[in-house]
Amino acid sequence: AQSVTQPDIHITVSEGASLELRCNYSYGATPYLFWYVQSPGQGLQLLLKYFSGDTLVQGIKGFEAEFKRSQSSFNLRKPSVHWSDAAEYFCAVGARDNYGQNFVFGPGTRLSVLP
Amino acid sequence: DAGVTQSPTHLIKTRGQQVTLRCSPKSGHDTVSWYQQALGQGPQFIFQYYEEEERQRGNFPDRFSGHQFPNYSSELNVNALLLGDSALYLCASSFGQVRYEKLFFGSGTQLSVL
Numbered sequence: 001a002q003s004v005t006q007p008d009i010h011i012t013v014s015e016g017a018s019l020e021l022r023c024n025y026s027y028g029a030t031p032y033l034f035w036y037v038q039s040p041g042q043g044l045q046l047l048l049k050y051f052s053g054d055t056l057v058q059g060i061k062g063f064e065a066e067f068k069r070s071q072s073s074f075n076l077r078k079p080s081v082h083w084s085d086a087a088e089y090f091c092a093v094g095a096r097d098n099y100g101q102n103f104v105f106g107p108g109t110r111l112s113v114l115p
Numbered sequence: 116d117a118g119v120t121q122s123p124t125h126l127i128k129t130r131g132q133q134v135t136l137r138c139s140p141k142s143g144h145d146t147v148s149w150y151q152q153a154l155g156q157g158p159q160f161i162f163q164y165y166e167e168e169e170r171q172r173g174n175f176p177d178r179f180s181g182h183q184f185p186n187y188s189s190e191l192n193v194n195a196l197l198l199g200d201s202a203l204y205l206c207a208s209s210f211g212q213v214r215y216e217k218l219f220f221g222s223g224t225q226l227s228v229l
Contacts, residue, residue, distance in 0.1 A: 004157070036220075043119065043220035043221050044158070044207075046218075105158045107155070
């Protein structure tokens with residue numbers, strides 16, 4: 001069964017600073033990988049996904065993530081953080097043949113942005 | 116075009132009671148999945164409904180049950196509530212059972228069990 005770890009429970013950055021949120025996964029084959037964002041009182045919104053091909057994927061709101069097979073990682077990055085980026089970020093991994101029980105979320109990283 | 120809607124937004128129950136949460140999928144979607152998100156945790160898959168049948172189930176006890184109606188809306192029922200059932204319950208819809216990137220989430224129902 002697949003699993004996801006997000007080593008950082010809470011990260012604080014200053015507005016305009018760069019950001020990197022870490023995600024490591026465990027899965028026997030090449031997985032589908034995702035980053036979601038959850039603002040207070042909101043549902044989960046898909047930021048970006050990796051299925052195959054180019055290991056650097058671009059998402060919405062200026063986010064990007066890089067798949068590194070050798071490190072089993074899928075870290076999320078943004079070059080310049082905006083105050084509106086403050087939210088909870090979840091990395092998720094899915095099996096290629098299905099979702100549902102095989103779609104697993106990490107515990108999340110809470111991002112705070114200082115003015 | 117309405118997205119995934121869930122009701123109620125908040126709910127308070129006491130131990131031992133039963134609760135029903137409701138979800139209307141995004142227009143055009145026919146598959147509904149339910150997730151439990153405990154405080155400080157990522158969402159955990161409860162089960163998925165497609166064509167009015169439970170198709171997949173996560174590691175949750177039988178106290179958690181569901182239903183899907185002909186209009187694709189869905190209910191999540193939890194019997195004999197425990198304090199540990201306090202969580203945000205998220206509904207997600209899609210067209211068909213696969214295609215992760217087409218999964219749309221509602222804002223959730225916050226359940227508090229006292």
